Amino acid sequence: MLKVLNVISDSNIGGAGKMLLAFLQNCDKTKLDMTVVVPQGALLIEALKEMNVHFLTVEGLAEKSFSVPVVRRLKKLIIAEKPDIVHTHASMSARIAARLAGCKIVYTRHSVFPNSPMKIRFPLKQIFGAVNNYFADEVIAVSPAAKDIIVEAGQKPGKVKVIYNGVDALSKPGELERAAARAVYGLGAEDFVCGIFARLTPVKGHAYVLKAAELLKNNADIKFVIAGTGEIEDELKKRAVGNGLDNVVFTGFLSDVETLMGALDLQLNASYGTEATSLALLEGMSMGIPAVASSFGGNPYVIAHGENGMIFPEKDAEALAEAIRVLYADSDLYKEMSDNSVKIFNEQFTSAEMTKHIEALYHSL
Numbered sequence: 001m002l003k004v005l006n007v008i009s010d011s012n013i014g015g016a017g018k019m020l021l022a023f024l025q026n027c028d029k030t031k032l033d034m035t036v037v038v039p040q041g042a043l044l045i046e047a048l049k050e051m052n053v054h055f056l057t058v059e060g061l062a063e064k065s066f067s068v069p070v071v072r073r074l075k076k077l078i079i080a081e082k083p084d085i086v087h088t089h090a091s092m093s094a095r096i097a098a099r100l101a102g103c104k105i106v107y108t109r110h111s112v113f114p115n116s117p118m119k120i121r122f123p124l125k126q127i128f129g130a131v132n133n134y135f136a137d138e139v140i141a142v143s144p145a146a147k148d149i150i151v152e153a154g155q156k157p158g159k160v161k162v163i164y165n166g167v168d169a170l171s172k173p174g175e176l177e178r179a180a181a182r183a184v185y186g187l188g189a190e191d192f193v194c195g196i197f198a199r200l201t202p203v204k205g206h207a208y209v210l211k212a213a214e215l216l217k218n219n220a221d222i223k224f225v226i227a228g229t230g231e232i233e234d235e236l237k238k239r240a241v242g243n244g245l246d247n248v249v250f251t252g253f254l255s256d257v258e259t260l261m262g263a264l265d266l267q268l269n270a271s272y273g274t275e276a277t278s279l280a281l282l283e284g285m286s287m288g289i290p291a292v293a294s295s296f297g298g299n300p301y302v303i304a305h306g307e308n309g310m311i312f313p314e315k316d317a318e319a320l321a322e323a324i325r326v327l328y329a330d331s332d333l334y335k336e337m338s339d340n341s342v343k344i345f346n347e348q349f350t351s352a353e354m355t356k357h358i359e360a361l362y363h364s365l
Contacts, residue, residue, distance in 0.1 A: 001030075002362055005083035005103075007037040007074065007094035008044065011062045015279055016089045016110045017044050019142075019165050019354070024053055026355040032362065035081060037061070037074070037094070056081075066092040075100050085362055095135040104365045107132075108140040112276045112297040115153050129154015138361055143276045143298030161361060164301075165277040166354030169286035169345065173262040181263035185249045191223045192328045194292075196268040197257060197280040200230025205270025205294060210239055211317035212324060213248050220247075222328055224268075227251045227260060262287055265334075266327060269293040269303075272314040277302055277349075285345040290337035292323040302349070308341040 010017050021044070024034060036055045038044050039062035048055045056077060060070045074097035078086060086098035087106040098105045118124055132139075132155050139160045141147035147160045173181065179189045187193055198204040206226060213224045224247055226236065233250070240248045254260060257280075261267070267284040268291065269275065275297035282302065284291060291309035293299040303309040310327070312319035327334050347353075 001033050002085065003033040003035070003081075003083045004085045004087055004362060005035045005037060005078065005081055006087045006089070007061075007091050008042075008089040009039060009061050009063060009065070009091045009093075010044070010089070011039050011042050013043045013047070015165070015276070016108070018167075018279060019108075019110070020044075020089065021047055021051070022167060022351040023355050023358055024048075024051055025168075026351050027359060032359070035083065037077065039063075061091070061093070064093070065090060066096075071097050071100075074098075078103060085365055087362075092135070099135055104137050105135060106138045106140065106361065106365070107136040108142065109146045109150050110142055110276055111274060112143065112145045112149055113274055115149060120152050120154075125154045127154075129156075133159065137365060140358070140361070143301050145298040145301065146276050161357075163354060163357045163361070164349055165279060165282065166349050166351040167279055167282045167286065168351050170258050170261065170283050172287040173259065177259070178263050181259045185225065185251065185260075187223055187225075187249070187263070190221060192221050192265050193223050193225060193263060194266045194268050194324055195225040195227060195261065195264040196270065197227045197261065198269070198271070200226070200228055200233045200236060202232060203271060203273025204230075205272050205315070206232065206236055207239075208270045208315060208317040208320055209268055210236060210243070210245065210248065212321040213240075213245050214243050215318065215321040216324060217245060217247050219325070219328065222247060222324065224248045225251060225260070225264070227254055227257070229253050258283075261289070264289050266324065267291040267309075268320070268324075269299060270314075270320065271299070272296050275299055282345065282349045285341040285349065288338040288342045290327065290334065290341055292320060292327070294320075304340075304344065308337050308344050 040057045058073050070093040078101040085104045088094040089108050140163050141160050142165050151157050216222050267289050277298045281291050291303050293303045294314040295311050296314045300311050305311040310323040312323050
């Protein structure tokens with residue numbers, strides 16, 4: 001049996017944590033002995049307990065990629081646990097500790113933050129490239145866009161394997177359940193409802209969604225749902241009120257995302273600063289919900305323009321509005337994209353598909 005120790009520095013459950021939980025749920029436990037290392041007090045702890053997954057906590061690990069004391073603590077822990085592979089998620093401390101302890105190292109790049117200009121020029125590119133290549137035997141990029149970013153910064157392309165994020169399919173609600181979910185927010189059964197599920201932070205592009213809503217407010221049946229919370233929530237609400245956007249609904253924090261997502265006709269993603277493989281897009285696809293998404297990052301690798309949705313240039317509210325208008329007006333095209341969404345999801349983006357490829361990578365080491 002292969003012993004794998006995953007190290008994740010997130011205190012909250014973000015995309016990396018969700019993907020780790022999905023893998024743990026689906027992996028072959030007759031062939032893999034899995035342990036997870038988390039920060040003290042991490043929200044993942046309760047989920048790991050429910051799944052009966054062995055976990056350990058390390059002081060100082062939270063939200064830090066590198067810390068000398070954490071390297072020492074992790075090295076001691078790794079030597080005691082004796083794993084075959086250490087799989088790290090955004091923790092350079094864990095990669096260094098694993099190398100010092102003599103383990104194979106897998107590193108997953110979950111983000112597509114652009115490199116600074118200095119980082120991709122001599123000599124920093126060569127320095128960072130040498131460090132990253134030494135402290136990883138294999139690198140997983142969750143999107144071709146993520147691979148491009150790390151290769152640009154000096155990572156050897158041959159070490160990087162693209163393994164897309166995967167999620168469990170969500171159940172599509174019946175008409176009564178769908179109507180009830182809409183009624184909570186004053187949405188009618190005949191409305192064409194567009195929704196964005198993302199933290200309310202500038203780089204997620206909510207400002208461009210509001211501008212699109214303004215451009216489409218004369219189409220009375222087209223409604224917009226902005227789900228979630230974040231630091232620009234008040235600013236967005238004031239802008240919506242100031243522009244008379246009666247076609248926009250803010251949900252605030254949602255404990256049950258699935259019910260509202262199932263009530264959508266179209267999912268929106270307007271990111272322009274960070275997006276690898278959006279889990280919300282994948283979940284919507286699993287229910288046959290097409291998407292209109294920006295051209296940034298990993299979006300074009302999830303949404304194939306003209307097949308399961310439409311891609312618009314980032315920060316272009318007019319193009320976003322026009323794409324929504326096209327799908328609103330063409331029911332045949334919408335139906336085709338809805339069918340394709342489920343087909344593409346089942347072929348590429350299930351949690352089982354993701355797990356299969358990660359398991360194969362482990363065993364290849």
